[in-house]
Amino acid sequence: MQQLVIFDLDNTLVDRQGPLADWVSAFSAHHALDDHDRVRLLQFMRERCCPSTFEVIRAQFGLAPSPETLWRDYCAHMARSVTCFPGVLDGLAMLRSAGWNVVVATNGGTEIQTAKATTSGVADHVDAVCTSEAVGERKPDVTIFEKAAAACGADLALGGWVVGDGVETDIRGGRAAGLRTIWISGGRPWPEGDIVPEHITADACQAIKLLLTTAS
Ligand SMILES: [Mg+2]
Known part of the structure; x- marks a missing residue:
């Protein structure tokens, strides 16, 4: 059988953790987030990540790009980085x-x-x-x-x-x-x-x- x-x-x-940590580091550098925020962001995204996650992130850090753009960038990075x-x-x-x-x-x-x-x-x-x-x-x-x-x-x-x-x-x-x-x-x-x-x-x-x- x-x-x-x-x-x-x-x-x-x-x-998933390695590429996620890389993404969070690059994202934090790009948006001038400090170390404390970088760690918070990594913890926030560790368990689950979906389009609505980026509405929260955008609001929390006062970012200019739309949640859709942030989600697209994240997906593109993860899709090409995961091994x-x-x-x-x-x-x-x-x-x-x-x-x-x-x-x-x-x-x-x-x-x-x-x-x-x-x-x-x-x-x-x-x-x-x-x-x-x-x-x-x-x-x-x-x-x-x-x-x-x-x-x-x-x-x-x-x-x-x-x-x-x-x-x-x-x-x-x-x-x-x-x-x-x-x-x-x-x-x-x-x-x-x-x-x-x-x-x-x-x-x-x-x-x-x-x-x-x-x-x-
Ligand atoms: Mg799992």
Whole structure:
């Protein structure tokens, strides 16, 4: 039987933090923001970023360009700057040659998430990229996991795995969808709480090795 794995995109398969920090630094220099504001801006954009984020940023820092222009500039930078973590593309290829259904489920706008998946090479190494904007629900809602499974011809009822760095979005969401989970820690300790993932690995490559060698 073909197995299913649903990957998160940002900070799981691709490095979002590096390009985001670069963008914030360049943006802060361009608009003459001080260090304090730069750090605040990075924290503000770390979790989530969408067109309305730039309405807040524009108002907060009294910037001249329209929110649409700021959003466009941000999207263009991220789309051309995002890269996979080392070894990820080879790992995805190995999963697919081993017969796995491999799909991405990511919270975010379709245009920017698809651009990042394409630029990084992820799109060519998975069966489908499923975005919350296209689905109409964000992780941890079960709908996005259902749609992701369906997008590669799999059935959530038959089980599968979710791999991601988000405690609530990926791990709680994956479990609620009846899937087993691997949390990408990036060196962080697992937070205390009422749930635990099946496995914790430092990065996606280790998670892929685990799936290839131990998952059944
Ligand atoms: Mg993530």
